[in-house]
Amino acid sequence: MKQIEKPNWDETFLIEAVVLSARGSCDRLRAACVLVKNNRIVGAGYNGSVSGTPTCDEVGHHMKENHCIRTLHGEENAILNAVADLNGATAYLVGAPCTDCVRRLLQAGIKRIVNAGDLYKNPSYAKDSAFSQQLMKEKGVEFVQYCETVEEVLGLFAKLFKRLCGPGGIFQNVPTATWPRLLPDSDYFPKGLTETPSDC
16 A cells, blocks of 8 residues: 655644644734654744733734734743753744744754744844844754745645545545535645545
8 A cells, every 4th residue: 555655743843833823813923833852842832912811813913113012922932831941952933933032942942943934024024034044053053944935834734634634544534525615715735635535
């Protein structure tokens, strides 16, 4: 039986970060960060308000100098939620890291940053790019732009779904004819998920 390729570790943790970003409570940017050491998740966070206080989704943004200050960034929350020493860990990010978050990650001991999406194409972060890159270089931190575009991020999910439609996967018994109904706007999913049962 032909084996369906599984996501590698970077893809796995980027997918987890993307899923976690759906919990974000500020619609200016639903971002997230997953911290990993020795292929084990040791911290995770998304952009959201201080625990127990109203969120941007509920009461709107609190803007200061073109930034919403109601929320903590995903990187901040991931560091605060960490359950192990972060020295030598990898940070998987959804959304371009601002300079403040890059500094916090470096100070916590992160040695590798893996990013998904359009890095620094957001004008508010573009100006920070050069200094953030300089800081990472000075600290010997590896930066990996794993996905250049959001379409490539969607490709990670296509790979995931293809794997999970195969033998032993949670979706292996879902008839392929139901995929278009369940995912009516699923243009990004591979044709194999919606055409023939043999592909899924």
